[in-house]
Amino acid sequence: MCWASFLGELVRTQQTRAPGRPSPPAPHLLTDELTTALATGPFSTALSVAIEASGLSLDRLQARVHRHGVRISITTLSYWRSGRSQPERAESLRALRILEATLGVPPDSLRSLLGPPRVRGRRKAVCPNFTELYTITPYVEQMLTKVGWEPGSNRMRHLSVHEFCTIDANRTMSSIEVREVLAAGADGLNSTFLLYATDVPGAIPEVTRSINCRPRRMETDAETGTMVAEMVFDRELSPGESTMLEYEVRMPDGQQIPYHQRVFKRAPMEYVLGVRYTEPAVPKACHSYFKPNSAAPEMETNKLWVSGSHNTHMVAASPAVGIHGVRWDW
Secondary structure: OOOOOOOOOOEOOOOOOOOOOOOOOOOOEOOHHHHHHHHHOOHHHHHHHHHHHHOOOHHHHHHHHHHOOOOOOHHHHHHHHHOOOOOOOHHHHHHHHHHHHHHOOOOOOOHHHOOOOOOOOOOOOEOOOHHHOOOOOHHHHHHHHHOOOOOOOOOEEEEEEEEEEEEOOOOOEEEEEEEEEEEEOOOOEEEEEEEEEOOOOOOOOEEEEEEOEEEEEEEEEOOOOEEEEEEEEEEEEOOOOEEEEEEEEEOOOOOOOOEEEEEEOEOOOEEEEEEEEOOOOOOOEEEEEEEOOOOOOOEEEEEEOOOOOOEEEEEEEOOOOEEEEEEEEO
């Protein structure tokens, strides 16, 4: 992701009132943060910064828009702010025009950040074959077969997945802590399978800690830096029963991997990916992304905020089948 610098202060100017547009507030200087957000985007970040700068709640923003005869829900405003959706229909664009005036930003400064309309239609809830999503070598596919993986199996469903990556002071990923809630399908369930790949020769991940499960069979490939494992549960699940697993994957020393992503063959109810950075290795920018498969470019990217504690995260409710991840730039 490329970021452009914007020099100087952007001053809101008085303009002739257009039909259906509220009278603008008195001119004022925008904060440096808001000026940069309006110059670089994305839309969700600029809108969020503008709302914070205004001091207005979503309830009050909704009320102001309603006064001008345009209906909009608080949920829609929240989705625009988080990047889950964006204004596209005529009514939504009218609401955005009123929001720009209410928030005291220049006309069309938010609208200009809108990307192309998103593809509509239902996304797959299940992908029958994992290899349609993620390209693996024949050798890695053989490794999966050795640990008992069945390509077309849908015996389980992820209800939720929480992952937390730690980046050490040398900018290398040291560990990934995972908490998964799984539900058994009609045939019951007694294990699940992991595939972790670094794409770095010789850099093989390792399962070092586990709760409610343990590695039973494991294969590694030094050429691609890949580890596959069957994680057997402490007990077999009956159909419809769930379990919560926790495990840690330690990454090899010295490997600077600038992203982490997870492939979902079946859509979970929730996916959370957090990244912790250790000083002085704090990135200058982070963004989340989605890819329908490993050969596709990154789509639906959103800038992520890095907190004062040097953490960032993404949340996906009912994420689409495909690849979801976070990338960071130094």
